[in-house]
Amino acid sequence: MASELPLSKRSKPLEPKAAIRRQLRLALLKSLAPPFLLLAFFIAAPSWLNTRLHQAVETSLNADTSLSAQERDSRLAGLRATDFEQLSLDAVPGQEEMRQRLAQSGIMERFQRLRTALIAAWALVAILAGGVVALLLLAGKARHSQADLIRAYRIGWHISIVLALANVIVLVPLLIYGIFEFSVLLTDSYFPKLLIALGLGGLVALWTSVKVLCTRVPMEFEERMAREVSPVEAPALWQSVRDAAARLGTSPPEHILIGMKYNFYVTELAVIFRSGRTAGKTLFLSYPLLKQLSVEEVMGVIGHELGHFMGADTELTLHFYPLRRKVQGIMGALGKSGLAAFSSFYTASLFIWAFEGVASESSRARELLADRKGAELAGAEAQARALIRLHVVLAAVDRGLLKPAGELAANPFDSRTAQFVAANIAPEDPFWTSLFAKAQPHPMDSHPRLADRLEALGFPATPADARAIACRDEPVAFDTWFPEGEALFHEIVSDAQHALSAGLRARELAQADIATPEGRRMLEQAFPEQRWTGRPFFFGLYLGMLLLLLAGLLAGTIFSPDASVKAGFGVGFSLMAWVTAGFWVRNRNALLVINAHGIENTAWKRPILFTEIQDMRALNTNGGFTLKLVMKQKIASPLKFGLRRPRRIVSITVSQFKGKPAETANAIFRYFKRQLGAF
Numbered sequence: 001m002a003s004e005l006p007l008s009k010r011s012k013p014l015e016p017k018a019a020i021r022r023q024l025r026l027a028l029l030k031s032l033a034p035p036f037l038l039l040a041f042f043i044a045a046p047s048w049l050n051t052r053l054h055q056a057v058e059t060s061l062n063a064d065t066s067l068s069a070q071e072r073d074s075r076l077a078g079l080r081a082t083d084f085e086q087l088s089l090d091a092v093p094g095q096e097e098m099r100q101r102l103a104q105s106g107i108m109e110r111f112q113r114l115r116t117a118l119i120a121a122w123a124l125v126a127i128l129a130g131g132v133v134a135l136l137l138l139a140g141k142a143r144h145s146q147a148d149l150i151r152a153y154r155i156g157w158h159i160s161i162v163l164a165l166a167n168v169i170v171l172v173p174l175l176i177y178g179i180f181e182f183s184v185l186l187t188d189s190y191f192p193k194l195l196i197a198l199g200l201g202g203l204v205a206l207w208t209s210v211k212v213l214c215t216r217v218p219m220e221f222e223e224r225m226a227r228e229v230s231p232v233e234a235p236a237l238w239q240s241v242r243d244a245a246a247r248l249g250t251s252p253p254e255h256i257l258i259g260m261k262y263n264f265y266v267t268e269l270a271v272i273f274r275s276g277r278t279a280g281k282t283l284f285l286s287y288p289l290l291k292q293l294s295v296e297e298v299m300g301v302i303g304h305e306l307g308h309f310m311g312a313d314t315e316l317t318l319h320f321y322p323l324r325r326k327v328q329g330i331m332g333a334l335g336k337s338g339l340a341a342f343s344s345f346y347t348a349s350l351f352i353w354a355f356e357g358v359a360s361e362s363s364r365a366r367e368l369l370a371d372r373k374g375a376e377l378a379g380a381e382a383q384a385r386a387l388i389r390l391h392v393v394l395a396a397v398d399r400g401l402l403k404p405a406g407e408l409a410a411n412p413f414d415s416r417t418a419q420f421v422a423a424n425i426a427p428e429d430p431f432w433t434s435l436f437a438k439a440q441p442h443p444m445d446s447h448p449r450l451a452d453r454l455e456a457l458g459f460p461a462t463p464a465d466a467r468a469i470a471c472r473d474e475p476v477a478f479d480t481w482f483p484e485g486e487a488l489f490h491e492i493v494s495d496a497q498h499a500l501s502a503g504l505r506a507r508e509l510a511q512a513d514i515a516t517p518e519g520r521r522m523l524e525q526a527f528p529e530q531r532w533t534g535r536p537f538f539f540g541l542y543l544g545m546l547l548l549l550l551a552g553l554l555a556g557t558i559f560s561p562d563a564s565v566k567a568g569f570g571v572g573f574s575l576m577a578w579v580t581a582g583f584w585v586r587n588r589n590a591l592l593v594i595n596a597h598g599i600e601n602t603a604w605k606r607p608i609l610f611t612e613i614q615d616m617r618a619l620n621t622n623g624g625f626t627l628k629l630v631m632k633q634k635i636a637s638p639l640k641f642g643l644r645r646p647r648r649i650v651s652i653t654v655s656q657f658k659g660k661p662a663e664t665a666n667a668i669f670r671y672f673k674r675q676l677g678a679f
Helices: 017-063 067-079 082-091 096-105 107-141 146-187 193-214 235-248 295-311 311-333 337-378 380-399 417-424 428-436 449-456 461-473 477-481 488-510 519-527 536-559 564-587 661-673
Strands: 218-223 226-228 254-261 265-267 268-272 277-279 283-286 529-534 591-594 600-601 613-621 624-638 646-653
Touching: 017 067, 017 082, 017 107, 017 337, 082 107, 082 380, 082 564, 096 107, 107 146, 146 193, 146 311, 146 600, 218 428, 218 449, 218 477, 226 268, 226 295, 226 488, 235 295, 235 337, 235 428, 235 477, 254 268, 254 488, 265 295, 283 295, 295 337, 295 449, 295 477, 311 337, 311 488, 311 661, 337 380, 380 417, 380 428, 428 449, 428 461, 488 519, 529 661, 591 661, 600 613, 600 624
Parallel strands: 218 268, 254 283
Antiparallel strands: 226 254, 265 283, 268 277, 529 591, 591 600, 613 624, 624 646
């Protein structure tokens, strides 16, 4: 039962407070670390540059043979007393000539740039620190009331977006300049490709973030397997809902949808269903659950949902939904921009975690208040029975309550939970004990545990009570409100049957044992062999680069006059020859093959079975797409012409094979996870 719109089919487990605090600390650290590190660098950089200049001048003086010892000592003493940073930033009487030299050599301008960067870094850190403090204070204020939560959430959202964009606009140029100065101070050179990549990453992050901000979030969601029932089609249901609203002192919904989702909720967002679109207050009732719960129990649920209208909880959704969607969209854009948007990503994440705890607590409290409204309407016992049945029905569905129907016209949703539970779940004592610790799936993860909800209702049931309630077969609400049966719902039931068949097929594949003839036949039929040949351009480009390096090392070995240098070139030539030979053996006829069993690669000595793989990770760097296979345990290196040291991760450079790298990686992942179709 929910007042929020469904964002997924099944919610994640509730985040405990400790986990929220941990995520908040992590976001805080990662959002502030880059600005503080840059600040530290720009504080230290002028002294570092000053030291480097002293060393360079001192080396020059010591190497100048035209100076006498007395002149050299005199100039060195004057050098030690000279502060190049001070001379560059402030006019020092008597040092006009030296200052002129610093200006002509560009040193003065360099110190001035470092000073400007330092001021900008201080300003950025101050803005970020102030913004973080403001976010945390707003999160604290949001605990006072629902109105304070809405107001604080909206203000906090604006602050977090400003901070994230400020990070991109200010931090990226500072980062580029800081890396440039660091590399010059360290090695007297810099890396233009790295600086260009950072700059482009910053521009992409800024453009995509602004694009997300300017995009209107649709204030609607979809329930494709649902249909609206009018007062003419379901007069008894509508009369029951209107009577309930009158008893609770609230307005009835403007629309009632019946759908195939195992959930009840209310919303004021628009809902797109199979043949239309609602606008205004909508009550969603679950077709499968109407076939499991009694009229009294469903009325308790309806009272709960109408309680959300009374508490203006749907108004909270109207405020939270677009803001949450936009910040998640911005985080997605920033996450694809690499190092340039690292700090900005975690600044946006900081906003999410700062309000996560208070939003969840507020929503949990509202659920308990809504439960009281349901109890006020139908009685505490009926409300408690409904809650217990909801949890048991979901467990029964996971255990196989919905069997594949022999024909499409058959309705698997007629399966009664009571008989199934009595035969399959009732004897399992641990199930009934753990039932009270579970929380009903909810779009915003806000439902309290079943035990907490029952206790708040004054009905602290025991595991034996729950078992008795679940095994009791009673007349169901569907038969009372829809006495003519299935005619109204044939289309959505048919759609659900197709989806159910696909889901059961996917479950069979996930559980199939490839070691058995039947399992092997099933998996090989669902996951036929796929092949990708290597890209000739990739092979030729890398081989050409290796051969050029090899030729250079060979030239150094032959023509170098110094014996030690010649030996160094010889060692380098030998190593590069070994690397080149390995590349030739592994990639000259590159072929990647996947089937139901595993992955074959011509670069490997043997195939890698899916049963050996624990997880897969995709990495996209500088246009190269790599898939990393995380093994369950270390294996000897499968590479031909490679070191035999055990390794836990095996990499596949997907970009070297023909086809779109992302699609190839997706196909491998689907075969590994036994997923049909795109994911």
